[in-house]
Amino acid sequence: MQALTILAPTGVDERSHEETAQLQQVQVAIDATPLSVDHPLCLDFLQDLSKRLLSAANAKKHPELVALGFWLRRNNLNALFLLYDTSSETNTPIRKPLGLVVHFTPSNVDTMFIYSWVCALLCGNNNIIRVATAKTDLQDTLLATIDELLNTSTYYDIAIRNCFVSYAKDSQVSAMLSRVADARVIWGGDESVTAIRSLDCKPRCRDICFADRYSATLIALNADHSSTQVDDLARKIRKDTEPYHQQACSSPRVMYFIGSSTLLIDLLERLDHIAHGSDDSITRANNQLVNSQLVKSVDSEAKVFAFDNITAAVVKGVSEQMMDWHGGENVFYIRHIEHVDAIYNDAVTKLQTLSYFGVDKEALLKLSSDSSISGIDRIVPVGQALDFSPDWDGYQLREQLTRSVVLR
Template identity: 30%
Template sequence: MQRCEAGLMKNVQFFVPVAAARADLDTVLRTASGLRLLAPFDPMLVDFVVAFAKSILLDRTSREYPELVVLGNFFRTARIERLKRALMMEEGAACFGRGLVFHIAPSNVDSVFLYSSLLSVLCGNINIVRISRNAGPQLRFVLDKLERALAQAGLGERFYVLTYEHDDAITTRISAQCHMRVVWGGDATVSKIRSLPLRPTATELCFPDRFSAAMLRADAINALDTAALDLLCGDFYNDAIWFAQQACSSPRLVAWIGDEQACTTARLRFWQSFAQVLKHKDFENSSGMAMDRFVTACLVATEPTHRDTTALGFPTRILMNSAPLAAAKHHHRGNGLFYEQCFGDVPAFLSTLSDQEQTLSVFGYEGPEMAQWLGDLPMRSVDRITKVGHALDFNEIWDGTRLLQAFTRRISIEL
């Protein structure tokens, strides 16, 4: 990596492709803007994405990063073929990529930008991705695979990964050239980026702070034998602890559904089983994370919704009453802390949700049961309902948006 020396852009560093490290940002933008788009799901694009995913799955190092194994499996050939069929179903219009897409990746979940940017690649777009300067070993592993796959496919000028310190001038410069901007980040980041101008014909897709929950049916928990409960707690661990609850879909609240006695029994059994699962896991629990849980617990203890706090270990559990938790959700920073609430029925819980909620992972209820209650949800609340153990699974429909449609445009033909 070399620093670009052209004026304002001197602080930009290119990770991918390697050749871009010798160019300045303006040259890269001119080159990218001048390319002709490939058709959505062009064989060259499909082969590149499949090869990249396969390179992750075949490398033993990926076992250290289970979320990357999930990514590799998502972009298998059969899945990509299903995505292609879904995009091409619309008739009477020609389908094209939007053009140059600028992705601003989050700093807390290294791999999430790959899903949206690879879907954008498959749609035929040219992509520029800004990542955090603090690239950890997982991200370096990914970038090495990405560089190799791009070089082998001859697509190096269609996918750039760069970094720079927070600099509105650089972000504005790239935004002025792009046809679409995709922003992953906290509410403050999203608001800041949104204030920076885009070209008039460009569109924007934002993924701000979200809050996710698990909804567990107490009677169903109490009906499980020890082995089945351990499996469920293992699935819950994968949802919550893989990213230290930093992913937008990681559950931070556990809502118990049932009468008081059933919920009390289920809570006791569930958390005892979860403690046993933790004994066999290698998870991060730094002093900073412990301090974060302690500070949050102190803040939440002053809230009128607070009922009780368990010992401040891992995990820390805070029992709240059944009122909406807007203020308490604002305090939550993840890191092994769970709010708990108890409700007599599902509608009572759903009525407390807001547009901040993204994923609801469920145990004890089936799809048709859940569907009957969705019409009573508060406006814009909840974008995903999934089984416990699948909260982190990515889908081409994310935050209520069909990403394949978002990354493409249609030219209507009315002849």
């Protein structure tokens, strides 16, 4: 068994199936002079990738890839990243790449790695991305598309500076890569983050850590909301929870609901209806049962509504233990509250994204600026919980992954 396998690009070296050649290729990516921030070649590359993802036959099976394809369109990147006009030299401070960014990516949300990679690539960095060895069809399709594109001669300069690799977790490769990294992007579990951070690195190496987080949605409904509005709301909640079977850390697992029980049940019924037929899995009903029985075992007042497709547990509080039991797959912990203030006690460090509907921004501003609250890094309208932006998990990745040079 080889210590390390290059998954993409595979066409840089014709001997690329040999281990020594693979290690050489990694070494080249480590040593090569970085490109510049917002390099036109990288922008072209991402445009081509976007097109291929949107047209690939296989992408239809995977809404995650279609979403990624849309996300990568030039207009969207422009809006998100406020791309620099590289032809002008009047930008101050001058932004420069850090050098080598090593990405340790999550195994279960199998395309998340692409987002942090795109950020680092646009910042001009060379990248080595460790992809989890647990393979999925989604991941294979994405990697194959990237590989194909990197193997074209047009993108040779990107191909030699970027490597998608896989290796066994008990190998020494993480330690080796840590020693040469200028930044490490580490996706959690908490244990994994701690393990990787304990590896030696350069004194100025920057660590960007995405540890265990969960997300919630805050919804206020009243009798004035029309049926169309509630339907639209249900569709947006679905959009935030369907990809990755609700297991992404920014998918809401908790719902804070302000409004009557009738309105709550009505919303849940519509959500259940929309979820019908998609992502049917033979394990879902049983996993939902396990989840709801565990919740009931600690909360005697918990009321569980097992609909055909979703399960909702109305609970009196949300504990870390309960969040640990939550395994995605269309389960919602519902906190039926009177006022936004009820969130304050729940907004622990682990709470990442709060998506909202029917709540005025003033209350959200008050909530987010309260210094006693250690959680909540993103507050976005319902339907945008999964929209990745360079401002993520409390980091501004654009600033984190570049160096700012002052010229006076």
